Amino acid sequence: MIRALVLLIAAIGTAGATGPAATDFTLNTSCPPGFEKTKAGVCELRTLYQFYDSLENRGLGGTRTALPPHRDGFTPYQIDLGRYLFFDPVLSGDGTLSCASCHDPARGLSDGRARSIGIHGEDAGRAAPTLWNVAFLKRFFWDARANSLEAQAPGPLYSPREMGNSPTQLLASLNGNATYRRLFQEAFPGQRGPIAEKEVFTALAAFQTSLVSLNSRYDRYAHGYDAALSDREIEGLNVFRSFVARCSECHTPPLFTNEQIAVIGMPEPEGHTFDVGAEAILHSPKLKGAFKVPTLRNITRTAPYSHSGAFADLRGVVDFYNKGRGNAVPKDMHLYLHWHISDPKLTDTEVDRIVDFLGALTDETFLPQTPARVPSGLAPTKRGE
Ligand code: HEC
Numbered sequence: 001m002i003r004a005l006v007l008l009i010a011a012i013g014t015a016g017a018t019g020p021a022a023t024d025f026t027l028n029t030s031c032p033p034g035f036e037k038t039k040a041g042v043c044e045l046r047t048l049y050q051f052y053d054s055l056e057n058r059g060l061g062g063t064r065t066a067l068p069p070h071r072d073g074f075t076p077y078q079i080d081l082g083r084y085l086f087f088d089p090v091l092s093g094d095g096t097l098s099c100a101s102c103h104d105p106a107r108g109l110s111d112g113r114a115r116s117i118g119i120h121g122e123d124a125g126r127a128a129p130t131l132w133n134v135a136f137l138k139r140f141f142w143d144a145r146a147n148s149l150e151a152q153a154p155g156p157l158y159s160p161r162e163m164g165n166s167p168t169q170l171l172a173s174l175n176g177n178a179t180y181r182r183l184f185q186e187a188f189p190g191q192r193g194p195i196a197e198k199e200v201f202t203a204l205a206a207f208q209t210s211l212v213s214l215n216s217r218y219d220r221y222a223h224g225y226d227a228a229l230s231d232r233e234i235e236g237l238n239v240f241r242s243f244v245a246r247c248s249e250c251h252t253p254p255l256f257t258n259e260q261i262a263v264i265g266m267p268e269p270e271g272h273t274f275d276v277g278a279e280a281i282l283h284s285p286k287l288k289g290a291f292k293v294p295t296l297r298n299i300t301r302t303a304p305y306s307h308s309g310a311f312a313d314l315r316g317v318v319d320f321y322n323k324g325r326g327n328a329v330p331k332d333m334h335l336y337l338h339w340h341i342s343d344p345k346l347t348d349t350e351v352d353r354i355v356d357f358l359g360a361l362t363d364e365t366f367l368p369q370t371p372a373r374v375p376s377g378l379a380p381t382k383r384g385e
């Protein structure tokens with residue numbers, strides 16, 4: 001009996017190590033672009049925004065404002081291990097979905113769908129947010145229900161509507177794979193024993209904090225290169241940060257989010273039930289329909305828009321703000337709309353200029369490289385494509 005068990009474990013071990021030879025995979029020894037390796041061997045972010053001191057006294061929506069604190073300080077090994085995990089469908093219950101299936105580098109680190117689709121073909125209920133600049137966030141998910149990347153990870157991994165895995169199966173498949181055992185040893189040298197869930201979450205977080213986008217044409221303009229924006233885009237920026245449109249009250253530069261949760265009354269798409277958002281988490285009726293203010297970085301890459309994909313294009317979203325307070329909320333429903341959701345009465349031209357400006361927030365220069373192969377031997381990224 002014991003002998004049979006030992007053989008079984010040995011067999012699982014070998015099965016996991018089949019596919020590419022275990023020695024094929026090496027972890028990057030240098031930091032991702034935009035990061036500098038310190039003497040201690042960890043990666044630290046370098047950006048021009050670090051030269052600006054604070055958000056104070058700069059005027060709202062001002063250009064030379066500092067960034068909020070961020071996560072960094074991971075080793076290049078942890079970041080690169082996280083990259084393999086992120087693209088490896090072995091993380092899902094049936095080996096069909098990786099994180100990158102819904103946070104696809106080719107689709108602005110989102111999935112191009114109104115709402116994501118999980119392993120069983122089920123509607124996940126909400127849109128996949130972009131992962132650009134998550135290193136700067138303190139609250140995660142549309143309803144802000146997780147407060148770190150590590151606390152966020154079990155969400156998609158174990159939700160039956162997303163990756164449908166379990167902690168037991170996740171750890172069994174990673175520990176049954178000789179390549180992963182070796183790579184985790186390299187990334188977490190002090191650790192003894194089998195791969196632990198905590199290390200999986202740390203590596204995923206390490207990789208995600210390397211997804212930094214702060215070098216768009218807007219940023220070059222912000223750092224003083226006036227010619228980086230066209231006249232139309234500058235006009236758009238000025239409307240965006242005016243007290244008439246009030247966009248930058250919530251989508252505050254440089255991240256283009258202030259990370260608050262706000263009730264703005266965006267509609268659900270036809271036939272989709274009303275999502276109460278943060279009310280379900282914080283149990284305050286004032287938060288019925290409240291969602292975290294999303295970043296607008298790389299926004300041209302992540303249509304359709306809103307928590308449930310109600311808007312096909314940017315013109316549609318900006319028009320929503322222009323059509324008056326609460327116009328999209330069902331008549332019999334009372335929402336406590338945020339006071340900055342006013343009736344700005346923008347002209348069609350002003351709306352167009354805002355849309356032009358949003359196009360200047362695109363920067364994908366630090367897009368991570370999709371690994372050609374992942375340690376499980378499964379095809380990286382795609383759902384069976
Ligand atoms: C089936 C598609 C799908 C997969 C696979 C998936 N996600 Fe997501 N992700 C989503 C959706 C949808 C949300 C928003 C859910 C919500 O707010 O309730 C989300 C939210 C997030 C957020 C929060 C971002 C923010 O700004 O609040 C992070 C971080 C994240 N996912 C990382 C990951 C990681 C890491 C993996 C792999 C372990 C992963 N996701 C796998 C669809 C997916």
Ligand code: HEC
Nearest residue numbers: 246247250262266291292293294305306307317321338340
């Ligand atoms: C009171 C805060 C607030 C103000 C003011 C505001 N927004 Fe938003 N914005 C939000 C929130 C919250 C969401 C997410 C709502 C949802 O999905 O239901 C959002 C969503 C968006 C989206 C979709 C993002 C995505 O990834 O799907 C765009 C684009 C956008 N806003 C642009 C603007 C523009 C342009 C203005 C000014 C005309 C503006 N916002 C003013 C809070 C605000």
